[in-house]
Amino acid sequence: GAVVSQHPSWVICKSGTSVKIECRSLDFQATTMFWYRQFPKQSLMLMATSNEGSKATYEQGVEKDKFLINHASLTLSTLTVTSAHPEDSSFYICSARDLGQNGELFFGEGSRLTVL
Amino acid sequence: DQQVKQNSPSLSVQEGRISILNCDYTNSMFDYFLWYKKYPAEGPTFLISISSIKDKNEDGRFTVFLNKSAKHLSLHIVPSQPGDSAVYFCAATQGGSEKLVFGKGMKLTVNP
Numbered sequence: 020g021a022v023v024s025q026h027p028s029w030v031i032c033k034s035g036t037s038v039k040i041e042c043r044s045l046d047f048q049a050t051t052m053f054w055y056r057q058f059p060k061q062s063l064m065l066m067a068t069s070n071e072g073s074k075a076t077y078e079q080g081v082e083k084d085k086f087l088i089n090h091a092s093l094t095l096s097t098l099t100v101t102s103a104h105p106e107d108s109s110f111y112i113c114s115a116r117d118l119g120q121n122g123e124l125f126f127g128e129g130s131r132l133t134v135l
Numbered sequence: 136d137q138q139v140k141q142n143s144p145s146l147s148v149q150e151g152r153i154s155i156l157n158c159d160y161t162n163s164m165f166d167y168f169l170w171y172k173k174y175p176a177e178g179p180t181f182l183i184s185i186s187s188i189k190d191k192n193e194d195g196r197f198t199v200f201l202n203k204s205a206k207h208l209s210l211h212i213v214p215s216q217p218g219d220s221a222v223y224f225c226a227a228t229q230g231g232s233e234k235l236v237f238g239k240g241m242k243l244t245v246n247p
Contacts, residue, residue, distance in 0.1 A: 023178070051233060060144070062137070062237040063179070063224065112178050116233060124235070126171075126178030 022046060023115050025127035032103055033135055040098045040130045042069075042113030048093035049115035054086075057110040057129075069096040069113075103134040138162045139227050141238035150247050154212040158225030158238055161206065165227040169235065170199060170210050173222045182223070183210070215245045 022045040032038050042052055050071045055063040067088050068076040075088035085107075087099040096115075100107050112129040116122050140159045148154045158168075166187040171179035185192040185199045185208065192199050198211045212219055225238040 025178075028176070053233070053235075055237075060239065062139070062239045063235075064237075065234055068233070114178075123181055124233075126180070128176065128178045 023113065023125045023127040025111075025113055025130050027130060028128055029131050029133075031133045031135065034104055035102055037099055037101045038103055038132060040100075040111055040113075040132070042096045042098070042115070042127050044094045044115045044117070044125075047115075047117045047119055049096075049117070050093060052090060052096040052113055052115045053124075054088060054096070054098050055112045055114070057112065063112060066098075066111075071096075100132065103132070105134045108132055108134045137238075138165075139225055139236050139238040141223075141225055141241045143241055144239070145242040145244070147244045147246060148215050150217055150245055151214045154210075154215045154219065154243055154245065156210040156212075156223050156225075156241050156243065158208050158210075159206055160208075160227050162227070162229070162236075163206065164229045165236075166230065167228050168199070168201060168208050169226045169228075170197075171224040171226060171237075172219075173224060173240070179224055212243075215243075217245045217247050219243060220245050 024043045026041045052069040054066045057063050066081045069088045069090040071090045077083045090096040114126045169184040170182040172182045173179040183197045201208045222240045222242050224240045226235040
């Protein structure tokens with residue numbers, strides 16, 4: 020099946036620094052990718068929809084200046100957590116829809132961010 | 136307000152028995168429901184789905200039942216196997232939207 024890969028899978032950073040997480044569709048093109056965030060024992064919460072070649076669409080309550088999303092190509096979307104703080108520590112997961120496989124949504128492995 | 140609810144955080148069953156995972160939703164506009172399975176340190180993987188025009192969908196050992204009047208769906212796994220031990224997420228969407236609304240997940244443990 021289609022594969023979506025995230026990098027890094029684990030990152031620890033100091034408070035105030037910025038962290039970039041990559042999401043790649045390895046064997047299909049994705050004009051739209053999705054970024055989710057999961058707190059411990061909570062559901063996956065959609066943060067934003069990443070659109071290739073245009074601005075991302077953010078969900079209500081998500082700070083677009085805090086979570087910068089860039090979808091520069093049909094196989095790559097990046098999420099940058101700017102000026103990270105401990106409360107940004109979370110599990111971030113991306114997904115992409117493979118139209119060649121009946122539109123099935125495939126998820127990346129997730130990236131765990133810990134901000135000290 | 137959580138639109139998709141998985142009220143039981145965990146379930147433990149014996150190998151070979153049936154596992155029943157429940158999910159409730161509040162938004163009557165949801166018309167497509169999905170179950171995802173997630174192992175630790177991995178992303179969720181699609182398991183099975185059901186459209187609101189159906190009340191049952193079966194795929195091998197997995198069957199999803201939908202009760203629209205009760206806004207309730209359930210995932211049945213029979214027979215359960217130790218490899219089924221994972222966290223299961225219920226998700227819903229509406230009108231062909233790509234936005235999925237997830238439940239909190241439920242940890243299933245299948246004991247040998």
